[in-house]
Amino acid sequence: MKTSSLLIGAALLLLGGCQSSPAQTVAKPAYMQIFYEGANWLAGRPLLHYSPAFQGKSDELVSEPDSTKRLSPGALLFDELSEQGMATKLTGVQTIVSSSNGEQTHYVQGTDGEMRAQTPADLRQERAREKANFNRHLNLLAARSTLARTTLTTALNTAAAEGWEVVQLARWGEKDGLVYLLRRQQ
Numbered sequence: 804m805k806t807s808s809l810l811i812g813a814a815l816l817l818l819g820g821c822q823s824s825p826a827q828t829v830a831k832p833a834y835m836q837i838f839y840e841g842a843n844w845l846a847g848r849p850l851l852h853y854s855p856a857f858q859g860k861s862d863e864l865v866s867e868p869d870s871t872k873r874l875s876p877g878a879l880l881f882d883e884l885s886e887q888g889m890a891t892k893l894t895g896v897q898t899i900v901s902s903s904n905g906e907q908t909h910y911v912q913g914t915d916g917e918m919r920a921q922t923p924a925d926l927r928q929e930r931a932r933e934k935a936n937f938n939r940h941l942n943l944l945a946a947r948s949t950l951a952r953t954t955l956t957t958a959l960n961t962a963a964a965e966g967w968e969v970v971q972l973a974r975w976g977e978k979d980g981l982v983y984l985l986r987r988q989q
Contacts, residue, residue: 830989835967839955841979842948850954857962865954870943959983 838852849862909921959969962985971984 832986833989835962835985835987837955837958837962837983837985838975839981839983840951840976841981842951843978844951850951851958857958863954863958865950867947867950870946 835857836854837857838854840848840850840852844850844865846867848864850865851863853861853863855861910918911921911925913919966987967985968987969983970986973982973984974980975982
């Protein structure tokens, strides 16, 4: 009797240790995409698009200073003709072709308002002005690119702080657009 009660006790211990446990449920991951338009995004248009919405917003509009806004591809497209006309007015250089020998003579407007033949000093001054404008344009493009990168970096860091991780990156759109696929365990 003792052995049978020992066997029953051992069986109960074994059965008690083998209780069925509920199946562990694995959390399904959530996914989000961030579409980045790139540094050549159009002024007044969103730079980032979130799908689904992130922190209550589906687009991120970047406010940029007017100095860089005018370098937007859309602004360049629409303002190109007016700027070309403005450049001609600012330089005041006119070319007159001599009919006798076919040579071109360039004339500039002097400080007194009269037209005079262009001198080497006028050419140096014009080149210096063009170089300064070119450098200013490059600096503004760099500032616009920095603004775009900073906005993207801030969005990715904010998403990472909320548990999102980038799992895939792909090129998107025409030029330098990117799409980030992010995942978070729920």
